[in-house]
Amino acid sequence: ILTLKSGLPATTSTERLELLDDDKHILSIRIVGGDHRLRNYSSIISLHSEIIEGRPGTLVVESFIVDVPEGNTKEETCFFVHSLINCNLKSLADVCERMAVMQDAVEPIHPYQV
Secondary structure, eight states: OEEEEOSSSOSEEEEEEEEEETTTTEEEEEEEEESSSOOSOEEEEEEEEEEETTEEEEEEEEEEEOOOOTTOOHHHHHHHHHHHHHHHHHHHHHHHHHHHHHTTSOOOOOOOOO
């Protein structure tokens, strides 16, 4: 179990690793607490080798399930979760890109899309 300190949309989120398969490149987490409104949230993230702009890259696919909080619609909840996922994927892309550039492996590209 990992407790994360964040600024958006809450100050903490407690998450539990449900599955980590290095061979299949799959990660699954469940949010088990925090000061946010996400209840019964779980996600599966998988990584897939892709060619992006003619160069090797990685496609990250994340699917999730979550309860719709009282007072919100399904659309509002999905928009909120998609926004969080987009922020997380953007951060992951930035970190990976900086690491690759620091290792002189590639020049930066910005193919980030959701």
